[in-house]
Amino acid sequence: MRRFVAGNWKMNHGPVEAAHFIEALPPLTDLRCVTVIVFPPAISLPAARAALGSSSSISLGVQGVHGEASGAFTGEIAAGMAAEAGATYALVGHSERRTLFHETDEETGGKVAAAQLAGLTPVLCVGERINERKEGRLEEVIVRQLDAVLGSEVVGDRIRAGVAFLLAYEPVWAIGTGKEATPSDASQAHAILRRRVGHWLGSDRARELPILYGGSVTPANARGLLAAEGVDGVLVGGASLDPGSFARIVELARELC
Numbered sequence: 001m002r003r004f005v006a007g008n009w010k011m012n013h014g015p016v017e018a019a020h021f022i023e024a025l026p027p028l029t030d031l032r033c034v035t036v037i038v039f040p041p042a043i044s045l046p047a048a049r050a051a052l053g054s055s056s057s058i059s060l061g062v063q064g065v066h067g068e069a070s071g072a073f074t075g076e077i078a079a080g081m082a083a084e085a086g087a088t089y090a091l092v093g094h095s096e097r098r099t100l101f102h103e104t105d106e107e108t109g110g111k112v113a114a115a116q117l118a119g120l121t122p123v124l125c126v127g128e129r130i131n132e133r134k135e136g137r138l139e140e141v142i143v144r145q146l147d148a149v150l151g152s153e154v155v156g157d158r159i160r161a162g163v164a165f166l167l168a169y170e171p172v173w174a175i176g177t178g179k180e181a182t183p184s185d186a187s188q189a190h191a192i193l194r195r196r197v198g199h200w201l202g203s204d205r206a207r208e209l210p211i212l213y214g215g216s217v218t219p220a221n222a223r224g225l226l227a228a229e230g231v232d233g234v235l236v237g238g239a240s241l242d243p244g245s246f247a248r249i250v251e252l253a254r255e256l257c
């Protein structure tokens with residue numbers, strides 16, 4: 001079974017450090033069944049691309065895109081520009097974007113559409129806050145976030161037509177806190193999401209849709225999470241900043257193939 005290991009560097013590793021990271025990465029061998037993606041800051045994409053070389057088995061992604069293809073949006077990055085700079089994936093709806101930058105469910109829908117239009121594979125992040133979880137609203141929250149994207153006819157039609165799309169379940173209370181979800185918490189949320197994907201896209205597409213878990217993944221807990229029912233990969237923040245620990249997580253994924 002194919003597994004995904006993605007590293008979200010957030011606002012870390014500028015162009016010089018990005019190149020150093022890639023030079024320091026231990027060789028990742030036999031990646032036939034593991035897709036490895038790194039999300040550097042957008043400004044580091046060209047340096048990362050150059051350091052990887054053209055034959056690399058590591059893909060690059062952008063951490064965020066604007067919903068429009070161009071225009072008067074000072075400071076923003078269009079999906080097509082990220083593609084030109086070497087990205088093939090785009091994170092959309094990360095909880096830090098939703099919370100710190102007030103991105104709405106509607107905006108995530110527009111960003112997924114823009115990423116698809118530019119040929120990037122969107123990785124839609126959804127997840128509940130701790131108070132929502134305690135109030136028993138896990139399903140309500142993650143389904144609402146998913147529906148805002150898959151309920152769009154244009155996005156749904158593209159995915160049904162075969163355009164790639166990934167989902168990441170990232171409980172907000174687990175991000176950057178050192179308190180990862182248990183493998184069974186992850187499986188439970190992934191099952192909810194997969195059922196809902198089936199509602200929009202049909203059960204065949206739902207069965208094969210990769211759903212990654214993210215939130216305090218480390219080399220110490222990655223094996224259990226990667227082996228959990230319905231978990232197709234991990235989205236790693238803090239532990240992806242160190243080449244050795246990122247490579248170790250990739251290795252753990254490879255061992256499970």
Ligand code: PGA
Pocket residue numbers: 008170174175176177178214215216217235236237238239
């Ligand atoms: P973390 O971040 O691994 O540092 O918790 C995960 C993420 O935000 O994608």
